[in-house]
Amino acid sequence: MDKIGIFGANGRMGLALVEACMQVNETQIAAAAVRSSSPLLSTLVVNKQPCAPKKLCFSNEEDVVASGANVLIDFTLPEGMKRHLQLAVSQNLPMVIGTTGLTTDDMEVIQQAAQHIPIVFARNFSVGVTLLLDLVQTAATKLADEMDIEIFEAHHRNKIDAPSGTALAIGEAIAEAKGWEHDDVARYDRTPVEQAKSQNEIGYSVLRAGDIVGEHTAYFATMGERLELTHKATSRLTFASGAVRAAKWLRNKPNGLYDMRDVLGLK
Ligand SMILES: NC(=O)C1=CN([C@@H]2O[C@H](COP(=O)(O)OP(=O)(O)OC[C@H]3O[C@@H](n4cnc5c(N)ncnc54)[C@H](OP(=O)(O)O)[C@@H]3O)[C@@H](O)[C@H]2O)C=CC1
């Protein structure tokens, strides 16, 4: 039986993870953890009324260990993720990480931790985006060199990191296929200098509005034609189901850093 400990359980993704776990056989929610300062501690997940015996209630992050969880999932913010990762390493528990907005140093922390526990890290847990990462590499290598490459992403008004983790993953996949150093070619802002578009750069643009779940387009454009590769997520359950799938796949795997391509057997 997979017993999943969910961090950030009251977040948009946390609640979607609770729902996804309930839809999967042989899967229990061992703990739905919130911060120790949360007013939701010891309330029912389903309706935030006072906790009742044998019902799923929000618990303390520290209680995740006592809950008997055998795999952990984190979709929070970078600071929280790093604390949860320490807990996972100290308890020798595998962990699935979906948190975005991470710095190079944060990624180094994940890589170090992966020497001690198995970790799946993905900036997008949908099957479609996992495939998109392959498709953009094909486009980047097969299309002529003079293509303009741009990435556009749109998300809900509450998303705080930009560009999205997925947009950056798409850009990094393209840069890898082109043999470019991503940080050298990424262009986030066109305002400071008046300069024409270079064909050796990857431009990013971002939209934040309403309740958009997550949309990404990679553009490959030249004179007379344009290829657009687009993914649109319409439900957070897509990401959550992918993360639960990853958690079930991860148990009993050797220590190391895995991604969604490993989980889906696409490598
Ligand atoms: N990889 C993927 O497929 C996807 C990744 N994401 C990423 O997941 C993350 C969460 O997104 P979303 O659910 O929309 O965000 P929310 O703001 O809805 O939820 C974030 C949760 O994390 C908790 N949290 C924040 N900071 C800390 C901390 N320092 N310690 C402990 N808990 C903390 C919050 O607790 P509190 O309620 O107390 O503030 C909240 O429950 C983002 O980075 C987002 O980009 C999102 C969707 C898909």
Ligand SMILES: O=C(O)C1=N[C@H](C(=O)O)C[C@H](O)C1
């Ligand atoms: O914050 C979100 O909502 C999402 N974040 C991820 C990202 O940064 O790419 C994945 C998805 O697009 C939704």
